[in-house]
Amino acid sequence: MRREIPLIITAIVGFTYIIQFFVPHWPFNILEGLLTSWMLIIFAFAIWLGALNLLKVSLDKISKRSRDWPYAIITIAGFLMIAIPGFLFSGGRRFQDPGTAFDYIYQNVYSPLSSTMFAMLAFYVASASYRAFRARTKEATLLLLAAFFVMLGRVPIGDVLSSFLPEGFRMSQMADWIMNYPQTAGQRAIMIGIALGIVSTSLRLILGIERSHLGGE
Amino acid sequence: MFDKLLKIDRRIIFIFVALALIVPMFLTITQHISVSPEVQIIYDTLKGLQPGSKVLMAFDYDPPSAPELQPMAVAILKYCFKNNLKVYIIGLWPQGPMQANMAIDNVISDPTFKDNPPIYDKDYVNLGFMSGNELVIQGMGSSFLHTFPRDYLGKPTHQLEMMKGVNNFSNIDFIVNLSAGYPGTVEWVLFAVDRFHAKLAAGNTAVQAPQVYPYVHAGQLSGLAGGLKGAAELEKLVGFYGKGTKFMLSQSFAHMIVIVFIIVGNAAYFITRKK
Amino acid sequence: MGIARDSSIIRFAPVLSFLILAIFQIIPSQAAIPEDPAFGYPAPPANVVAKDIPNDAGKSIIINWDLSPDDIKENKKFIGYEILRSTSSDTGFVIIGSATAGSSQLSDNETVDGVFYYYIVRAVMGSMFSESPPAGPAASSQQWFHLGRINTLIALLVISISIVWYIERAKKGEKLFIRKIAGLEAVDEAVGRATEMGKKIFYVPGTQDMDNVQTIAGVTILGRVARLTAQYETPLEVPVSRSLVMVTAREVVKEAYLNSGRPDAYSDSMVYYLTDDQFGYAAGIEGLFVREKPATVFYMGAFYAESLILAETGNSVGAIQIAGTAMPAQLPFFIAACDYTLIGEELFAASAYLSKEPKLLGSLKGQDFGKLCILLAIMLGVIIQTSGLYDFTKLFIVR
Numbered sequence: 001m002r003r004e005i006p007l008i009i010t011a012i013v014g015f016t017y018i019i020q021f022f023v024p025h026w027p028f029n030i031l032e033g034l035l036t037s038w039m040l041i042i043f044a045f046a047i048w049l050g051a052l053n054l055l056k057v058s059l060d061k062i063s064k065r066s067r068d069w070p071y072a073i074i075t076i077a078g079f080l081m082i083a084i085p086g087f088l089f090s091g092g093r094r095f096q097d098p099g100t101a102f103d104y105i106y107q108n109v110y111s112p113l114s115s116t117m118f119a120m121l122a123f124y125v126a127s128a129s130y131r132a133f134r135a136r137t138k139e140a141t142l143l144l145l146a147a148f149f150v151m152l153g154r155v156p157i158g159d160v161l162s163s164f165l166p167e168g169f170r171m172s173q174m175a176d177w178i179m180n181y182p183q184t185a186g187q188r189a190i191m192i193g194i195a196l197g198i199v200s201t202s203l204r205l206i207l208g209i210e211r212s213h214l215g216g217e
Numbered sequence: 218m219f220d221k222l223l224k225i226d227r228r229i230i231f232i233f234v235a236l237a238l239i240v241p242m243f244l245t246i247t248q249h250i251s252v253s254p255e256v257q258i259i260y261d262t263l264k265g266l267q268p269g270s271k272v273l274m275a276f277d278y279d280p281p282s283a284p285e286l287q288p289m290a291v292a293i294l295k296y297c298f299k300n301n302l303k304v305y306i307i308g309l310w311p312q313g314p315m316q317a318n319m320a321i322d323n324v325i326s327d328p329t330f331k332d333n334p335p336i337y338d339k340d341y342v343n344l345g346f347m348s349g350n351e352l353v354i355q356g357m358g359s360s361f362l363h364t365f366p367r368d369y370l371g372k373p374t375h376q377l378e379m380m381k382g383v384n385n386f387s388n389i390d391f392i393v394n395l396s397a398g399y400p401g402t403v404e405w406v407l408f409a410v411d412r413f414h415a416k417l418a419a420g421n422t423a424v425q426a427p428q429v430y431p432y433v434h435a436g437q438l439s440g441l442a443g444g445l446k447g448a449a450e451l452e453k454l455v456g457f458y459g460k461g462t463k464f465m466l467s468q469s470f471a472h473m474i475v476i477v478f479i480i481v482g483n484a485a486y487f488i489t490r491k492k
Numbered sequence: 493m494g495i496a497r498d499s500s501i502i503r504f505a506p507v508l509s510f511l512i513l514a515i516f517q518i519i520p521s522q523a524a525i526p527e528d529p530a531f532g533y534p535a536p537p538a539n540v541v542a543k544d545i546p547n548d549a550g551k552s553i554i555i556n557w558d559l560s561p562d563d564i565k566e567n568k569k570f571i572g573y574e575i576l577r578s579t580s581s582d583t584g585f586v587i588i589g590s591a592t593a594g595s596s597q598l599s600d601n602e603t604v605d606g607v608f609y610y611y612i613v614r615a616v617m618g619s620m621f622s623e624s625p626p627a628g629p630a631a632s633s634q635q636w637f638h639l640g641r642i643n644t645l646i647a648l649l650v651i652s653i654s655i656v657w658y659i660e661r662a663k664k665g666e667k668l669f670i671r672k673i674a675g676l677e678a679v680d681e682a683v684g685r686a687t688e689m690g691k692k693i694f695y696v697p698g699t700q701d702m703d704n705v706q707t708i709a710g711v712t713i714l715g716r717v718a719r720l721t722a723q724y725e726t727p728l729e730v731p732v733s734r735s736l737v738m739v740t741a742r743e744v745v746k747e748a749y750l751n752s753g754r755p756d757a758y759s760d761s762m763v764y765y766l767t768d769d770q771f772g773y774a775a776g777i778e779g780l781f782v783r784e785k786p787a788t789v790f791y792m793g794a795f796y797a798e799s800l801i802l803a804e805t806g807n808s809v810g811a812i813q814i815a816g817t818a819m820p821a822q823l824p825f826f827i828a829a830c831d832y833t834l835i836g837e838e839l840f841a842a843s844a845y846l847s848k849e850p851k852l853l854g855s856l857k858g859q860d861f862g863k864l865c866i867l868l869a870i871m872l873g874v875i876i877q878t879s880g881l882y883d884f885t886k887l888f889i890v891r
Contacts, residue, residue: 018648021638021641021644022637022638022641022644022645023636023637023638024547024548024549024634024635024636024637024638025549025634025635025636026549026550026634029549029634032352032355033352033356036349036352039703040348040349042736043701043736046734046735046736047735047768048735049735049736049738049739049765050734050735050738050765050767050768051735053735053738053764053765054764054765054766054767057761057764057765060761067783068783071779094371096311096315098318110280111280113771113772113775114279114280114281114769114770114771114772115280115281115283115284117281117771117774117775117798117801118281118282118771118797119281119284120801121424121797121800121801122234122238122471123230123231123234123235124800124801124804124829125475125800125825126230126231126233126234126471126474126475126478127227127230127231127804128800128803128804128807128825128828128829129475129478129479129828130225130227130230130475130478130479130482131482131807131828131829132827132828132829133479133482133483134482134483134486135483135486135487136486144479144483147479148476148479151472151475151476152472152476154423154444154446154468154472155446155465155468155469155472155473156248156249156250156251156465156469157248157469157472157473159249159251160248160249170251172251172253176253176254179427179430180430180434183427183430184430184431184434187427187428187430187431187820188431190820190823190835190836191431191820191836192863192866193835193836193837193863194818194820194836194837194840196651196837196859196862196863196866197818197836197837197839197840197841197859198705198818198840199648199651199652199655199859199862200651200655200840200855200856200858200859200862201705201708201709201840202705203652203655203656203855204852204855205705205708207656209659209851209852209855210712210843210852212712212715212716212744212843212847213708213711213712213715213740213744214743214744227808266594267565267592267593267594268568269571269572269592269593270592270593270594271592281770281771281797282797359552359601360601381590382574382589382590382591384589384598384599384600384601385599385601387554387597387598387599388589388591388595388598390592390594390595397797398796398797399700399796411890412890412891422797424797424821424822425821427820427821428820428821
């Protein structure tokens with residue numbers, strides 16, 4: 001029964017979602033919203049599960065003096081630094097309002113840290129491009145050329161460098177052409193494949209053929 | 218030597234990229250920004266709206282992607298307020314409405330709006346964040362008031378002057394979605410455009426933009442601005458120059474550095490291969 | 493014909509008001525009022541039609557009209573339209589909504605099903621307005637089937653039936669061919685490498701929750717990888733960014749170790765939660781990679797901008813990396829930084845590929861049939877659309 005019940009729930013919910021797409025009549029029209037509300041409630045409770053697990057794993061590391069245990073102290077300190085002001089000193093439900101302690105941490109700690117992580121992409125793109133864009137084969141050479149045109153065409157300097165070329169062949173126009181045609185065609189093919197993959201996987205899940213995510217074959 | 222060049226420490230590349238990004242911030246070189254057809258469509262659609270038309274702006278991003286999307290938001294808001302378009306702000310990301318408020322503050326600080334700053338519930342409303350991802354869009358298809366019972370400030374939405382006569386997407390003339398991922402442009406296309414036939418344009422991060430190009434061709438998107446370049450193009454068209462244009466020089470230099478490294482890497486590769 | 497809206501009329505009240513109202517109640521569009529010297533009266537909107545919105549759950553009526561001839565872009569005085577509703581064709585009209593200039597449609601979403609309504613559309617210009625004759629009656633109703641989605645239903649049935657049909661054929665023992673997928677062929681080698689080096693394997697199941705099919709695919713592949721790590725006795729770590737993924741992944745890994753006869757080697761600490769925050773999660777994993785220097789890293793699931801941050805760090809510590817995602821925007825990053833990448837649908841095929849289970853392989857064959865149908869439709873569409881015989885795209889509009 002441990003596996004059957006989740007399979008039955010999956011099947012019922014899956015078919016309900018499909019039916020409500022085609023039947024606008026009550027009560028089917030409210031089912032999607034209802035099931036989604038349930039899902040959001042489950043997700044909200046699940047946050048506690050994650051937070052408590054994080055604390056447990058980190059405290060275990062500290063108590064056992066496992067490898068790199070000082071990092072666990074930083075994790076717990078960071079967690080409490082946000083959770084305590086957020087819950088206790090930020091005006092209850094209006095904790096996101098400007099001027100609260102939570103807002104202060106959000107603006108001055110969280111935002112810069114997140115932005116820094118995202119900004120690291122610029123550096124990683126450079127090192128990854130340096131390694132990956134080598135004209136080893138014909139295909140790789142095409143990829144390299146496309147990257148060359150798009151990278152230059154996406155910044156004003158590209159047009160400056162190609163100003164001697166006739167209209168329609170300038171860097172920005174070439175970049176637009178690559179993005180609009182070969183790139184879009186490739187994206188479409190991948191998206192169609194993905195959509196079919198999702199349909200097939202969903203069907204396997206709803207019909208109970210795929211069950212390894214439930215811990216079984 | 219060339220072998221070493223092939224295995225160059227990536228931190229050396231990082232230093233060059235950092236220099237390429239930082240040095241241009243102190244330079245004053247004017248660049249000509251060419252406008253791509255996808256961004257031109259956004260501007261043409263905005264220009265086609267009559268004063269009093271309702272523009273819904275969905276802020277579906279957070280601080281990390283703000284450097285690319287915030288300049289777009291500011292440029293579009295400035296155009297809307299200057300041309301008396303009514304702006305309705307929502308966010309499918311929790312941090313979205315906060316970003317919107319920062320963009321409005323930016324507009325207010327612009328000398329152009331010194332005598333005529335945008336007024337809440339006259340020129341714009343911020344309906345805040347609502348959880349539920351694409352289902353929020355679906356809910357808005359039937360009723361804005363039910364989906365957003367209160368605005369960002371906690372005031373019941375039905376009491377807002379600007380919400381009078383605004384029931385669903387059929388009362389909105391144009392939607393602009395600024396998105397950094399999920400939920401974002403794809404969901405707006407699937408629900409607001411495909412199901413409720415709304416007119417939608419999008420501003421995306423440069424990474425995300427290629428994924429939504431197919432929707433521009435299919436006519437499901439009325440324009441697309443991608444990355445900082447898209448922001449700079451929008452700024453040029455609306456005539457309010459901001460951070461998009463300012464940081465374009467850094468972007469130019471960074472792209473050049475990456476290209477130089479790729480050329481050097483390929484040269485080293487061919488020389489070592491011949492050996 | 494029109495009615496002034498501003499204070500000028502108030503001067504004539506209350507004497508006139510009774511008369512005006514009386515006339516207005518009887519013939520709404522024929523009221524005679526002193527003309528505002530500033531503007532003329534706008535021409536009323538024509539051809540007002542009110543009808544039930546089809547294919548919905550009722551409670552809505554849509555009102556369409558032709559624009560007033562005064563509703564032109566150059567006419568800055570033209571404000572827009574007001575829509576009035578009543579259950580009677582001649583009295584009791586109240587404003588229920590407005591539309592800006594240039595709009596020719598409004599949906600009334602607050603109707604009672606089965607009740608007949610009449611609508612008047614008022615064109616407003618400056619302080620003056622004029623009204624259309626009442627349109628209707630129209631009543632809203634709910635429908636049992638969404639006719640605008642027949643095409644989706646047909647597509648769904650064709651693809652689903654073909655998938656089920658091929659699964660049945662596979663169950664009966666028919667041999668099915670599946671092409672080699674390099675990334676999945678390399679799974680054994682990647683696990684073996686970590687075993688030889690005596691280092692850890694990290695498995696990252698994406699940053700989305702269990703409601704995402706990609707995460708489910710990622711967790712499914714985790715089960716196969718965990719079997720191998722159990723057999724080879726290689727240490728496995730699964731840092732996750734969603735607590736529900738943590739619970740599911742623990743169950744899957746535990747079961748894999750149990751099935752491989754190594755339940756003692758499993759512990760809950762192999763699968764742990766870091767944070768829901770995208771970049772917090774990326775930073776956490778980067779730290780783990782730099783400290784632990786894993787020999788092998790798997791990225792299987794839905795990823796966003798963190799993809800390259802993770803993959804470049806993995807690359808810098810010399811790990812062999814196998815990625816799989818159906819996020820088109822992240823594929824280039826994984827391809828540039830990883831040794832093998834499962835592109836889009838290959839991620840969903842991985843479970844079938846690794847298990848070689850006939851039922852799962854059958855579903856792949858059905859999926860291929862779906863792809864064939866789409867290819868044919870594209871080719872047919874190109875021919876028909878180019879020849880101009882018929883607007884083929886019409887068949888694919890989903891309402």
